[in-house]
Amino acid sequence: MRRTFKFILIFLVLILGAGFIYFKSLKTRHQELIKSKIYYTLNLVDSEWKKDLSDTKVVYTSPTFVISNIYKSMEGPKSDQYVVIDDTKEELLFLTSFKTNAVSSDEKRKMSNDFVCHTNFEYRDAEHYNRWNMTNRINSQYPRITSISNGVEDFELPEGFGFPVFSNERLFINAQALNHNITDSTFNIKHKIEIGFAKHSQKPLIPLQPKTVFMMFPFDPDNPFKGPTEELPNACIPVETKNHTYIDTKGNPLSGHWIIKPGKHNYTYDTSAQLNIKDSIRLHQITSHLHPFANRFVLRDKTTGAIIYDCKSENFKDKIGLKRTPSFSSQKGVWMYENHVYEMLLEIDNTTDKDQEMMASMAIFYYDGEMQDKISELKF
Structure with a gap:
């Protein structure tokens, strides 16, 4: 009996040891997935999403995120959720504003947005466009509405414009935590995510179509880290x-998440193919997603030399993080054309002595004339 017990004990120790070694070999993001699963399964922290709906906005509160490590972009605890603004009715709404704040786990105190990596807002393109009988748009682009990220706590679309959705339509939210600086404590946070909207029955707005364009660069598939x-x-x-x-188009790999060495770096990227402009579009909104150490992010009409968007980010001086990343917003709009070349320019200054990570994207909104025609045909 003792020998059996001893054998079982040794076996369990070996299993636990192997599990620990495997866990430590994982990247931080994968470790956090496992840790969050344990926290939520054992009911150690709040695992549920909450919703608070009013006449002009809906607020979603994330599950608890346990901050116990340094998390660069895409590494921290996260949670995904399909949401419906109001499933008791089918009412046309226009999404007009987006906001995310980090709050304490008891939801009583606002905390630093240093702990917000991103909030991604997405629509389900099959569901969304089938409702409008616009099936040609399904799978034509990634169905992201926009993102809120470090340096961008909130933004509003220009007055009189919005992104149309139905109140009982499913949307998707992805929220992830960030922590560049705190190493000496473990604490809990949540993300409070607010979407502002206007009801079509009370205030018809002009529809905008979203699209995300981003920088990406080649790497050698045989030796990717060279x-x-x-x-x-x-x-x-x-x-x-x-x-x-x-x-x-030639089958070569590109990365949109890359390493930046210490020092200053400049990047350019031709985004004409991503924009995929047919004839012309009228641009009304741009919000950037950047990582710390980005100083300037520009969208330029290379054909004319005109700068459309000049985003000069402000980094914190006493810690790692983006303090402010300005958006572009215009009621009048800026025309962009099919036969023009458009490029993004990025200026970076990695002021540390370590390698850091970078991403650079623009969530844009432009006038949606086809959707405007569909809305005018609706009978309410």
């Missing part, structure tokens, strides 16, 4: 090759 070479002088060092990796 960096620039004579054959690939524009090559980046990807953070990893499984996520945020894309394939160009």
